[in-house]
Amino acid sequence: MTLSNSIPRDPMVPFHGASGLVLPVLRPEAPMPAIPARWARRHVALALSFGICVLLPALLSGWYLWARAADQYASEAGFAVRREETGAAIEMLGGLAGLSGSSTRDTDILYEYLTSRRLVSELEADLGLSALWSKPGTALFRGETDPVFAFDAQGAQEDLHRYWVRRVQVSYDSHAGLIGLRVTAFAPGDAQIIAQAIVARATALINELSDVARADAIRDAAQALDAAEARLRLARSEVTAFRNRHQLVDPAVDLQTRAGLLGTLQAQQAEALIALDLLREATREGDPRLAQGARRVVVIEERIAAERAKLGLVGDGDAFASVVGRFEALMADRDFAERAYAAARSAYDLAQAEARRQSRYLAAWQQPTLPERAEHPRRGRLLALVAGFALVLWGMAVLSVYAALDRRG
Numbered sequence: 001m002t003l004s005n006s007i008p009r010d011p012m013v014p015f016h017g018a019s020g021l022v023l024p025v026l027r028p029e030a031p032m033p034a035i036p037a038r039w040a041r042r043h044v045a046l047a048l049s050f051g052i053c054v055l056l057p058a059l060l061s062g063w064y065l066w067a068r069a070a071d072q073y074a075s076e077a078g079f080a081v082r083r084e085e086t087g088a089a090i091e092m093l094g095g096l097a098g099l100s101g102s103s104t105r106d107t108d109i110l111y112e113y114l115t116s117r118r119l120v121s122e123l124e125a126d127l128g129l130s131a132l133w134s135k136p137g138t139a140l141f142r143g144e145t146d147p148v149f150a151f152d153a154q155g156a157q158e159d160l161h162r163y164w165v166r167r168v169q170v171s172y173d174s175h176a177g178l179i180g181l182r183v184t185a186f187a188p189g190d191a192q193i194i195a196q197a198i199v200a201r202a203t204a205l206i207n208e209l210s211d212v213a214r215a216d217a218i219r220d221a222a223q224a225l226d227a228a229e230a231r232l233r234l235a236r237s238e239v240t241a242f243r244n245r246h247q248l249v250d251p252a253v254d255l256q257t258r259a260g261l262l263g264t265l266q267a268q269q270a271e272a273l274i275a276l277d278l279l280r281e282a283t284r285e286g287d288p289r290l291a292q293g294a295r296r297v298v299v300i301e302e303r304i305a306a307e308r309a310k311l312g313l314v315g316d317g318d319a320f321a322s323v324v325g326r327f328e329a330l331m332a333d334r335d336f337a338e339r340a341y342a343a344a345r346s347a348y349d350l351a352q353a354e355a356r357r358q359s360r361y362l363a364a365w366q367q368p369t370l371p372e373r374a375e376h377p378r379r380g381r382l383l384a385l386v387a388g389f390a391l392v393l394w395g396m397a398v399l400s401v402y403a404a405l406d407r408r409g
Helices: 043-067 094-102 105-113 119-126 159-165 186-248 252-280 288-310 320-355 379-408
Strands: 014-016 022-024 073-083 168-173 178-185 358-366
Touching: 043 379, 073 105, 073 186, 105 168, 105 178, 105 186, 119 159, 119 186, 159 168, 159 178, 178 186, 186 320, 186 358, 252 288
Parallel strands: none
Antiparallel strands: 014 022, 073 178, 073 358, 168 178
């Protein structure tokens, strides 16, 4: 070790290095002592706000969820509305088949019914929903209700209907026509009983819709039958009046008879003319047989003219062919009225047959289940939601306060 390295030097004294250069030597300054950290008022306010806004709600929520909130049990059910089609029996009636149709889907009506006040009122009268859903909380607070999750037994019907959506969840698959039902209550048996009552009421509604549809079909079929019967009576009375007015039973047959008579007269006229011509060639003028033959020809011609007049072939009189035409039109109307009456009668009989059987029914693909363990409330999830929501609100409030302070500074 050299002497220059062992002797302490003043920081401003030059130092001669080995190379002969003069270099200043700086003495390092002593480090300043550390200042102990102290809590500022803003730190205390921040900690207090965190405890009040985040920790306190989380602790109270956890205490309530695990100490007082009642267990909830869920019962599930599933069903679909099935409808039987009459098939070939209806197809034979053609357009009358639409009498048994429905413009609105039964499943849509049932879905709306499951969330209606009508169902809530009916189940309240049958089961006492307000009592079933206002059961007490856990054993720590026996005898006291759960004010958050339970229903207030003194609530009105409107309150019970609003509470209904918290306890009854209805899912509807519009494509498959399936309805799922999930009912929660504070006892396993209560959840199953409420689900069974809902299914029973849904079945009653479907039966009611079926009864209404059958009643409408029978009423429409009866009205159609009455109209067809009245039309048939009118057509038959018109045919009878026409026959009495023209003194004819069947104008077509009378027309054939008259046409045959006219043909016979025309044949006799031809024979008489031929005989008269032969007589004129064989006799002389003034022969009485000539006058007799001519008279016979005139009589036949008059008879032919009279028959032609009756047939409407001469003059502007009422042609017998027109009479036959009107009679045939009346007969066509009567035949159509008879066919319409037969169809209406068949539709009425079919509507009565449909009324004697159930065409709509509720097919349950899952009967109401009896739960074995409580699935609600989901305490961990609810506590996490409360704590997270409180933390977010607290963070937003703190950022807003700091931003306001920075703007003032």
